[in-house]
Amino acid sequence: MLNQPTLLELYYYARLTRDVEERLAILYRTNHVVGGLYRSLGQEGESVASALALGPSDIIAPLIRNLGSLLARGVRPRDVFAQYMARGLSPSRGRDLNLHFSHVPPAAAEEPTIIGPISMLGDLIPVLAGAVLAARMQQRALVALTYIGDGGTSTGAFHEGMNFAAVQHLPLIVIAEDNKFAYSTPLAQQMAIDRIDQRAEAYGVAHEMVDGNDMVAVYEATKRAVDRGRDGQGPTLLGVDTMRMRGHAEHDDMRYVPKAMLHEWAARDPIARLRSRLAESGVATPAELDDIDRQTKVFAETEASEALAQPMPDPADVTRDVYAGMTPFPGRRVELLRSPFREHGTAVHDP
Amino acid sequence: MLNQPTLLELYYYARLTRDVEERLAILYRTNHVVGGLYRSLGQEGESVASALALGPSDIIAPLIRNLGSLLARGVRPRDVFAQYMARGLSPSRGRDLNLHFSHVPPAAAEEPTIIGPISMLGDLIPVLAGAVLAARMQQRALVALTYIGDGGTSTGAFHEGMNFAAVQHLPLIVIAEDNKFAYSTPLAQQMAIDRIDQRAEAYGVAHEMVDGNDMVAVYEATKRAVDRGRDGQGPTLLGVDTMRMRGHAEHDDMRYVPKAMLHEWAARDPIARLRSRLAESGVATPAELDDIDRQTKVFAETEASEALAQPMPDPADVTRDVYAGMTPFPGRRVELLRSPFREHGTAVHDP
Amino acid sequence: MAVITYIEALRQALAEEMARDDRVFLLGEDIGVYGGAFKVTEGLLDRFGPDRVIDSPLSETAIVGAAVGAAYMGMRPVVEMQFIDFIACTFDMLTNFAAKSRYRSGVGVPLVVRGPCGGGVSGGPFHSANPEASFLNTPGLKIVEPATAYDAKGLLKAAIRDEDPVLFFEHKYLYRRVKDEVPDEDYIVPLGQAAVRREGRDASIITFGAMVQRALDAATELARGGIEVEVLDLRTLAPLDREALLTSVAKTGRVLVVHEAPRTGGIGGELAAIVAEDGFEFLDAPVKRLASLDTPVPYSPPLEQAFMPGAAKIAAAVRELVEY
Amino acid sequence: MAVITYIEALRQALAEEMARDDRVFLLGEDIGVYGGAFKVTEGLLDRFGPDRVIDSPLSETAIVGAAVGAAYMGMRPVVEMQFIDFIACTFDMLTNFAAKSRYRSGVGVPLVVRGPCGGGVSGGPFHSANPEASFLNTPGLKIVEPATAYDAKGLLKAAIRDEDPVLFFEHKYLYRRVKDEVPDEDYIVPLGQAAVRREGRDASIITFGAMVQRALDAATELARGGIEVEVLDLRTLAPLDREALLTSVAKTGRVLVVHEAPRTGGIGGELAAIVAEDGFEFLDAPVKRLASLDTPVPYSPPLEQAFMPGAAKIAAAVRELVEY
Numbered sequence A, B: 001m002l003n004q005p006t007l008l009e010l011y012y013y014a015r016l017t018r019d020v021e022e023r024l025a026i027l028y029r030t031n032h033v034v035g036g037l038y039r040s041l042g043q044e045g046e047s048v049a050s051a052l053a054l055g056p057s058d059i060i061a062p063l064i065r066n067l068g069s070l071l072a073r074g075v076r077p078r079d080v081f082a083q084y085m086a087r088g089l090s091p092s093r094g095r096d097l098n099l100h101f102s103h104v105p106p107a108a109a110e111e112p113t114i115i116g117p118i119s120m121l122g123d124l125i126p127v128l129a130g131a132v133l134a135a136r137m138q139q140r141a142l143v144a145l146t147y148i149g150d151g152g153t154s155t156g157a158f159h160e161g162m163n164f165a166a167v168q169h170l171p172l173i174v175i176a177e178d179n180k181f182a183y184s185t186p187l188a189q190q191m192a193i194d195r196i197d198q199r200a201e202a203y204g205v206a207h208e209m210v211d212g213n214d215m216v217a218v219y220e221a222t223k224r225a226v227d228r229g230r231d232g233q234g235p236t237l238l239g240v241d242t243m244r245m246r247g248h249a250e251h252d253d254m255r256y257v258p259k260a261m262l263h264e265w266a267a268r269d270p271i272a273r274l275r276s277r278l279a280e281s282g283v284a285t286p287a288e289l290d291d292i293d294r295q296t297k298v299f300a301e302t303e304a305s306e307a308l309a310q311p312m313p314d315p316a317d318v319t320r321d322v323y324a325g326m327t328p329f330p331g332r333r334v335e336l337l338r339s340p341f342r343e344h345g346t347a348v349h350d351p
Numbered sequence C, D: 001m002a003v004i005t006y007i008e009a010l011r012q013a014l015a016e017e018m019a020r021d022d023r024v025f026l027l028g029e030d031i032g033v034y035g036g037a038f039k040v041t042e043g044l045l046d047r048f049g050p051d052r053v054i055d056s057p058l059s060e061t062a063i064v065g066a067a068v069g070a071a072y073m074g075m076r077p078v079v080e081m082q083f084i085d086f087i088a089c090t091f092d093m094l095t096n097f098a099a100k101s102r103y104r105s106g107v108g109v110p111l112v113v114r115g116p117c118g119g120g121v122s123g124g125p126f127h128s129a130n131p132e133a134s135f136l137n138t139p140g141l142k143i144v145e146p147a148t149a150y151d152a153k154g155l156l157k158a159a160i161r162d163e164d165p166v167l168f169f170e171h172k173y174l175y176r177r178v179k180d181e182v183p184d185e186d187y188i189v190p191l192g193q194a195a196v197r198r199e200g201r202d203a204s205i206i207t208f209g210a211m212v213q214r215a216l217d218a219a220t221e222l223a224r225g226g227i228e229v230e231v232l233d234l235r236t237l238a239p240l241d242r243e244a245l246l247t248s249v250a251k252t253g254r255v256l257v258v259h260e261a262p263r264t265g266g267i268g269g270e271l272a273a274i275v276a277e278d279g280f281e282f283l284d285a286p287v288k289r290l291a292s293l294d295t296p297v298p299y300s301p302p303l304e305q306a307f308m309p310g311a312a313k314i315a316a317a318v319r320e321l322v323e324y
Ligand SMILES: Cc1ncc(C[n+]2csc(CCOP(=O)(O)OP(=O)(O)O)c2C)c(N)n1
Pocket: A065, A119, A120, A121, A122, A148, A149, A150, A151, A152, A153, A155, A177, A179, A181, A182, A183, A244, A248, C029, C058, C059, C060, C082, C083, C086, C089
């Protein structure tokens, strides 16, 4: 069993993720979000748990539903709100949407590298393979973690990247999220295998399938994969069994999802499950957990307000930064919270 | 055990393939071949045997080393010689090289459809999936057979095509040729699995591995895959264990191939093996086999002469046929020999 | 005649062609049960069944490749890219297999790859592409982009009936914003024919897609100042209607090319070059190009607005041209 | 100074940059043990070891993607396409991930994708591509194509040192046919600067790559008839050296753009458009383009010869231009 601080951290970030998304949903309904809102409701657990299993400088690359992974790595909710509202001081400076942003600290910084996704699914896999190949050349003992949806595993880029990582024996961990749908497409129309992790067989890559809504199981499985990677044992494809509890984006009415399925999965909510587990095992009292719930809610709210106060981009900036020679934005690096739960968790939410 | 005519056909086409290539090698050395010559020496068996296992109208798509497959389906050596010499009456009219040509007969013709490859490896897999998807829509009970090298299985197109065929449950048979190298790249640098057919596990596709230099085994395994496909049981990935006994192309000195490996594989030559088998089992006497050897040699020679007599293309034709509206070449369809071994085998070579 | 939206026109074109010719079928991501991300194919699964409206895995190369194979076998596949940006993932299959097939082997590949292109809706760098220029140097492909509902229907029908591979770019900004009259009976708009959307004598605006309306808005504005511009909607980008282009140049002597893709390397180069070569004698002023800035498509509205040409910028450019 | 071939120049550039900067590494198919299909990387595995000369699986998207990831981490990857035609298979990764990264996220992607381009050696439709125009409309990319050994070395070194993704097209016809003097000491040829290869007053030929020599041959021939043409070698195709282009136009007033890719949608459009817009006042004649025919690249020598521009066609085009 994990130690108490880690368990509380899992809970904290899962709650924070949900609260940030709930706040985003309000911003979406009030037309503050520019474009679509892509939620991870019901899947927050696997994002948070896998990201928390990394070491301090390890590389991570989320997809647009892995908000939890970013928050767990120290990204400020403010920056995510600002991204969704296309603000001028958002990490992408209003040039790109939602979780499409990166953070590449100097090697000495002991900070995680974050490689933001692009929309073209699958592309992150070879990119992350290259990132960790570089780290190996630089003699930095890093592993890389990224994600792929059930849909995304059907892309050629996924295949080429997994195979490359396997041949190069790279410490790349790929979480394959079987959340039952790719937009409206059910798993059975995406692949003729039942278990998503079986994709790994083509590459000679270690794989296992875990209950994606059991945060402790995901944490432990990721940790095993991290250890294997760090130990020179190559990549892992970790399948997580979960469910996308909202539409592809907020506009999607999910008419293609059987109601019974939603009911069934509602009972398996990762946050509720972790909460009972913590309470039952005596790791935290319900009052302590309520306290975290309050903290995350307040934190999400404060951060949203901060983002709301930010200006839209200045149109004069539109041509900056296409090539290196052009005026770059000063101070563009994302500022990470070192350990927001510990440092800011109290500082920020316990005023 | 296969019946006598089939066994002799296997032998005939394997010999013919080797003879045509030997003749091409001479044309290459005498500068008649324009560009490179890509040989299948040592692998002729699997091409011929797999192609012969098809029904009369089934679809086939060779790669550039599957000369044997084309000959077995009735393509005239003359047309192959003409292709390699960039002649104006070659199937591609001098526009494309070696085995890059197609033959699409009307549905009623009871002739095989041949879909020529393009150089971009992997692309044939989704294309063939689409061909057989179309056949199913048209209620034609066809299967499709195509090939992929060990190198080619690393492409994204291979992955997407295999997965698509699996999900659509299409009667697509893919022969994955483990011939130990992709150009200079050995299998271990191409994939982290030992058996090439394991790629199929990612797709839920039936697979098996056969000795690619055992023509009877390849024939039988392909036949099983054909039967499965025809029976609605979906695609098959059939791995064949073989060896490329020449360089990637004739200019390649193969310095990267251990000599011992060539010695070992020379002893496993598919044609020699079939020959002993036929002789030992009494299917044919050595004299009868010698007779076939003579026939194929003469046939290759006559066909080469015919091609050599053909003119180079007329430069005035260079802009034809880019779009449908333009003047097409008249009579461009490839003329197939219905059963060259039986019909022409005697007629042509026994003057 | 009924007044319908651009998107309804596309849906009708698909439905009518599928009803007319059972070789026509649809392949794409989420086009069946869901009716497509933009609902272009809504209702078609119910009407034509899952054999002819195929929900595919997330595999652009596979679906375009499968379309090529099906076209070889005599079918008429119509593939949807969920956003046209994803056509980048199948660039090889289109430019190498589909485009070159007829020339190499005499086998034509009648297929359509269609999908929503263009910006103006805060789609960001990966959901706003106008990729025509990346395909324009590949002989064997045709490229179409309608600006009206009438053309959306007529051109899509023509594309489906065409014997060659056609890239069909639907401007998503127009899907529900543009409405016009469409005949009740079957009709096509032949590929390769431009349309004069407004007659004028002082200058010609050569454009297509969502820029047509902006050009017309600019023209209205300019007319108030006494400047009469001709607006030519290309409709088909490959093959280009050179004659219509040169006719307009001969008439006005001044040319502004407008497009939504970035300026450098855009189709505007080809258009300006044709004018500069074959219309040189008619020219009274430099051939001007107005296009988006040379950056990726930015997401935030103020940036995207600065990035793209609009009616005001078009009018200003025409004024410069006329004052030359 | 030593006289070396174009291919030796490339090899030296790679070796010197790898020796100078240990962030530089090579990735590609058959580049290690085999030394590359054209032997550009021969000897580099022995010298720099398998960690810096990586033989990859047959996966263009993976290797360009891995290069992007490595560049994110501060490395300087140089990727070989066995033939530049295969760049089509990684079009998405280059145009969407590599090209847009700096703009979207401030993270530059210093990588080079290099490989043999071009025809004239009976490579056929899939081994003869000149794909510059397909990438020219993607802001964020740079595109380079040397015509001499001196430039091959100096431009490749500059490309490797560049902070942005560079597509480096090596014309395979030149690999062993072109030889010239190259300094012994370290030098670069800065990206973005064209070079006047021959001065002239009657007309300007704007070209690059293997067409430079054909243009010079045509110029020699034309000089016999008293026509003095200027030959401008662009060297970098993105960003273009507009100044050099316009300077030459100002001098001669007559422009012939020559390139080897098919005419329609080729880079000639962009070049002609620049001239027609910003050099209009200097023009004494229409801007002419001479390029390959609008077909795939045919394989058979008589067809390929008819397809491509050669010195005679160039000279004839200049004569027309001068006689205008
Ligand atoms: C290459 C590519 N093709 C199409 C799309 C359009 N698209 C966006 S999300 C999506 C479904 C993704 O499903 P999955 O990978 O299972 O992730 P999930 O949304 O379930 O998290 C599709 C088709 C895309 N982003 N990338």
